[in-house]
Amino acid sequence: MQTANELAHNKAAAAVGLTTAVRILDKWQASGEQGEAILRVSHSTYARARRGDLAEIKLDSDQLTRISYLLNIHAALRMLFENPENLYGFVSMANHNPYFNGRAPLDVISSGDFAALYETFKRVDSLRGAQW
Known part of the structure; x- marks a missing residue:
């Protein structure tokens, strides 16, 4: 059982993760509907994350895993590209792989x-030489 302090820390970490994921999605020029589907969050939660208004947020393990994959896709892209146009534009470009x-x-x-998010992460991560 988590203590009140651990629970508060986990909620704060989840709020930071979600806010960061939404900022990345905005830089990828994802629509709100796309972001909501990718992260599996409600319209109101997504809007609150855009505003940075997530004092009380509860995310389930699926949502936290989705955030993690999205952040890791972004991290892999940061390792691959220095140019912001490629870093943020890659996900919107037709990919013929x-x-x-x-x-x-x-x-x-x-x-x-969820499988599409995982497979996309796996393939982007492999571009930087990740071993599976």
Whole structure:
């Protein structure tokens, strides 16, 4: 059982993670609907994250994992690209590698399917030489 202090720390960390993920999605030029589907959060939660108004937030393990994958996709892209146009534009570009088949990574993960988010992370991460 978590102490009150641990629970408060976890809620604060979840709020920071969600706010950061929403900022990244905004830089990727994802629509609110796309961001909500990717992170599996409600419209009101997404809007509150955009405003940085997440004092009381409860996220389940699926949502936290989605945030983690999104942050890790961004981290991998930061290792690959120095140019902000590529860093933030990569996910919107048509990708002709086998998994994407001409679709942009953002379009793939916007389905809200957890497996699509995982597969996109795996493929972006492999570009930087990650071993699976």
